[in-house]
Amino acid sequence: QVGQTPWLAWLRYARVRWLALRGETALAQEVKAARTAAAERGLTGLVAQIDRFEQPDGPALTRREQEVLDLAAAGASAKEIAERLVIGERTVETHLANIYRKLGVRSRVELVAYLRDGRGGM
Structure with a gap:
């Protein structure tokens, strides 16, 4: 799927940022989906940005x-x-x-x- 339109990955990234700012508990699921979408499209720079939101040790705090x-x-x-x-x-x-x-x-x-x-x- 490398080379596919990157808009879905960028949209998922925007949602991750929005959820992180709000301190939402659904952040981990969205990070995983956004990371997958970016990786499938070969967007390694975006994957690195998304990885910053990963919080495996607990719920997201603002x-x-x-x-x-x-x-x-x-x-x-x-x-x-x-x-x-x-x-x-x-x-x-x-x-x-x-x-x-x-x-x-x-x-x-x-x-x-x-x-x-x-x-x-x-």
């Missing part, structure tokens, strides 16, 4: 959720995270709630255990 997670894992309070990221404290709490939901934990203590046990792949 960039901001990852920043909040990193600071929370380092022991920063919600207030400290808010000050550091120049966002509201309530926004931090919302990000933490989303992180807990995506990782299947209920508290900071469980979050730290999740990361310590290596389930977070970090």
Whole structure:
């Protein structure tokens, strides 16, 4: 299928980027489909771009959720995270709630255990 019209591969790549920005949990399936479409068409550069979205060790977090997670894992309070990221404290709490939901934990203590046990792949 090398040489086929690349539009399908590029469309799938656009969907992967959109899902990643939204922090969608269906990202892994879309990454696989996009990678296959690009590889079948010989689009090696696009395959490399798609591979950046692959997250085999867990659910996709948004960039901001990852920043909040990193600071929370380092022991920063919600207030400290808010000050550091120049966002509201309530926004931090919302990000933490989303992180807990995506990782299947209920508290900071469980979050730290999740990361310590290596389930977070970090």
